[in-house]
Amino acid sequence: MKNEKNGKSMGEMGEFGFIGKIRQALKARSPVVLGVGDDAAILKPTPAHEMVLTTDMLVEGRHFDFKTITPWQLGAKTMAVNVSDCAAMGAKPLAALVSLGVPKDFPVADLEAFYDGLRQWGEAYGAQIAGGDTVGSDKFVVNVALVGEVEAGRALKRGGALAGDALFVTGTLGDSAAGLDALQRSSGKGEEAAGLLVKRHLTPTPRFTVGRALVTGKLSGCAIDISDGLSSEIHHLCEESGVGAEIHEEAIPYSPALIHYCDANHLDPLKFALEGGEDYELLFTIPLSKIAGAVQKLPKETGVAVKSIGRILPKAKGISLITLKGERVPLKARGYDHFSGNQ
Amino acid sequence: MKNEKNGKSMGEMGEFGFIGKIRQALKARSPVVLGVGDDAAILKPTPAHEMVLTTDMLVEGRHFDFKTITPWQLGAKTMAVNVSDCAAMGAKPLAALVSLGVPKDFPVADLEAFYDGLRQWGEAYGAQIAGGDTVGSDKFVVNVALVGEVEAGRALKRGGALAGDALFVTGTLGDSAAGLDALQRSSGKGEEAAGLLVKRHLTPTPRFTVGRALVTGKLSGCAIDISDGLSSEIHHLCEESGVGAEIHEEAIPYSPALIHYCDANHLDPLKFALEGGEDYELLFTIPLSKIAGAVQKLPKETGVAVKSIGRILPKAKGISLITLKGERVPLKARGYDHFSGNQ
Numbered sequence: 001m002k003n004e005k006n007g008k009s010m011g012e013m014g015e016f017g018f019i020g021k022i023r024q025a026l027k028a029r030s031p032v033v034l035g036v037g038d039d040a041a042i043l044k045p046t047p048a049h050e051m052v053l054t055t056d057m058l059v060e061g062r063h064f065d066f067k068t069i070t071p072w073q074l075g076a077k078t079m080a081v082n083v084s085d086c087a088a089m090g091a092k093p094l095a096a097l098v099s100l101g102v103p104k105d106f107p108v109a110d111l112e113a114f115y116d117g118l119r120q121w122g123e124a125y126g127a128q129i130a131g132g133d134t135v136g137s138d139k140f141v142v143n144v145a146l147v148g149e150v151e152a153g154r155a156l157k158r159g160g161a162l163a164g165d166a167l168f169v170t171g172t173l174g175d176s177a178a179g180l181d182a183l184q185r186s187s188g189k190g191e192e193a194a195g196l197l198v199k200r201h202l203t204p205t206p207r208f209t210v211g212r213a214l215v216t217g218k219l220s221g222c223a224i225d226i227s228d229g230l231s232s233e234i235h236h237l238c239e240e241s242g243v244g245a246e247i248h249e250e251a252i253p254y255s256p257a258l259i260h261y262c263d264a265n266h267l268d269p270l271k272f273a274l275e276g277g278e279d280y281e282l283l284f285t286i287p288l289s290k291i292a293g294a295v296q297k298l299p300k301e302t303g304v305a306v307k308s309i310g311r312i313l314p315k316a317k318g319i320s321l322i323t324l325k326g327e328r329v330p331l332k333a334r335g336y337d338h339f340s341g342n343q
Numbered sequence: 344m345k346n347e348k349n350g351k352s353m354g355e356m357g358e359f360g361f362i363g364k365i366r367q368a369l370k371a372r373s374p375v376v377l378g379v380g381d382d383a384a385i386l387k388p389t390p391a392h393e394m395v396l397t398t399d400m401l402v403e404g405r406h407f408d409f410k411t412i413t414p415w416q417l418g419a420k421t422m423a424v425n426v427s428d429c430a431a432m433g434a435k436p437l438a439a440l441v442s443l444g445v446p447k448d449f450p451v452a453d454l455e456a457f458y459d460g461l462r463q464w465g466e467a468y469g470a471q472i473a474g475g476d477t478v479g480s481d482k483f484v485v486n487v488a489l490v491g492e493v494e495a496g497r498a499l500k501r502g503g504a505l506a507g508d509a510l511f512v513t514g515t516l517g518d519s520a521a522g523l524d525a526l527q528r529s530s531g532k533g534e535e536a537a538g539l540l541v542k543r544h545l546t547p548t549p550r551f552t553v554g555r556a557l558v559t560g561k562l563s564g565c566a567i568d569i570s571d572g573l574s575s576e577i578h579h580l581c582e583e584s585g586v587g588a589e590i591h592e593e594a595i596p597y598s599p600a601l602i603h604y605c606d607a608n609h610l611d612p613l614k615f616a617l618e619g620g621e622d623y624e625l626l627f628t629i630p631l632s633k634i635a636g637a638v639q640k641l642p643k644e645t646g647v648a649v650k651s652i653g654r655i656l657p658k659a660k661g662i663s664l665i666t667l668k669g670e671r672v673p674l675k676a677r678g679y680d681h682f683s684g685n686q
Contacts, residue, residue: 033393037583038501039431039568040397040491045388050376053473054383055488057442059480088382099400099486130396137402139481143442145398145488148383158381225382240380 075117101137177276190264418460444480520619
């Protein structure tokens with residue numbers, strides 16, 4: 001893509017030329033008082049709220065490859081990843097700062113498409129681009145820092161789980177990792193299913209509405225987003241909360257596309273769900289007394305399926321998986337670690 | 344540095360191992376309610392304040408070279424650059440999000456030194472590290488997003504200058520660019536001066552106290568930090584304010600080190616001041632009626648020298664330099680553009 005001659009490159013247009021060009025599309029609106037174009041952006045917080053701050057960096061060749069993702073999709077995904085962190089806190093996204101390292105020969109048209117993806121997915125969840133930094137780089141690097149807000153004292157924390165709580169997830173697990181597998185494998189087997197899984201991998205949907213419903217309905221004080229595979233995330237949650245947990249294999253929600261793809265390619269959906277990454281579903285707890293209400297309310301209010309997959313136990317019980325055969329086996333964290341292995 | 348065998352590398356320790364290690368040094372304190380270790384950090388804003396948001400990305404081989412800057416210095420500088428943006432708004436820095444792209448063979452000890460620099464310089468200005476993201480990368484990339492706050496409606500904006508205002512700068516200009524020149528040239532001429540200039544380049548001092556004094560003393564509504572050379576920054580300020588300006592060459596403040604270094608190497612200090620970058624001094628306006636008070640008050644309150652270098656004019660007058668000979672010449676913006684030229 002970088003060598004296509006579709007219009008100006010960043011080297012020809014320059015940093016300030018590009019900022020001037022995109023600035024018109026990024027007019028600040030409340031609660032952003034001052035947006036792109038000053039030393040910093042200004043945001044007016046809502047009284048009785050706390051600010052939620054999160055950031056994610058994506059590096060070309062590590063987290064994405066322009067052979068398999070378009071600039072627009074990458075923009076949308078970068079925003080989605082950050083919105084997902086906000087959602088896991090139960091917060092409303094408000095303002096994003098976008099830092100880009102861009103190769104000299106990168107086409108301006110592609111950068112605009114990238115910004116369109118960022119901006120459109122930001123707006124879909126209430127976040128506007130309020131500022132950033134654009135620098136030269138050998139490889140394309142993007143960092144988004146997202147600022148949101150949540151009613152004071154009501155954020156969903158990893159440390160909020162209590163023994164006895166039920167453990168829930170949104171949507172289905174393993175799709176994104178299977179989509180990545182399909183991109184890399186290209187077996188041609190289960191192709192239609194693979195297409196759906198690839199879409200889940202390239203343009204994940206952050207569970208913003210569920211995070212907000214958990215806060216506004218006072219249903220939960222504990223959530224985490226599943227970016228590194230269920231087995232890792234349950235360990236993070238249990239560590240922070242000082243608890244153990246059990247997960248029932250039979251309850252883990254799979255999409256029909258995942259089952260079909262795994263059948264066609266002799267793969268194990270459980271592996272994708274536990275060890276895969278980038279599902280951006282939410283893992284959260286509900287106290288026993290609120291389960292009935294939550295199960296009824298959440299899908300209706302949010303349009304997102306939620307499923308109980310296990311429960312929180314005292315710490316001494318450890319973290320285990322109850323297999324389809326009813327055996328209890330220790331569940332190890334085997335999520336994605338950016339510095340180990342090949343990825 | 345990367346190939347030295349001084350302890351573990353990031354590839355051996357892994358992302359989560361490293362996060363666990365630094366987390367103890369990054370305990371959250373008010374106004375950060377929740378720090379490193381959750382999906383997002385939580386910050387409690389002060390009532391009647393607005394949040395100020397800024398971000399800067401630095402890329403190895405573009406903005407720095409580990410041959411000439413230590414990891415600790417790079418950490419300090421990255422924080423300083425962001426604090427400078429906050430200072431240019433008159434805001435107090437509160438919380439930083441730190442994203443790192445780190446090569447696999449990068450020594451953990453160096454990364455800890457980098458974090459020490461970040462943390463220590465953040466604390467010097469009131470900013471704590473509240474979260475971040477650590478990923479793998481071929482080259483070292485760091486992005487800091489800094490959140491600060493300022494009394495509502497009182498931020499210093501680029502667009503706040505009015506014709507008739509006096510134009511001031513803090514400190515001395517051109518030192519950092521001359522320091523970079525000294526690093527690249529290594530002529531050995533004017534060596535002692537070069538050492539001071541290199542220090543200014545590697546560990547700049549953000550003018551936090553001046554920004555705050557301008558706000559709390561109600562002395563100004565307009566400032567910008569000088570990161571790309573005076574000639575560029577005056578253009579940014581004038582464009583946003585819809586005004587012109589004149590700058591008097593004889594009033595531009597140079598350090599003795601800069602004059603000595605330029606004399607020894609037959610260089611022009613004016614070029615460094617106008618076209619150089621990374622001074623991180625402040626350029627700001629003061630209304631005529633407040634000049635006397637400001638000139639007396641600012642150095643005493645802040646310990647930083649300030650100097651009037653010109654004045655704001657109506658837009659039609661354009662932007663000009665009054666040379667030492669008394670000639671008025673148009674002043675072009677020739678600051679640093681990350682996508683043009685060799686840098």
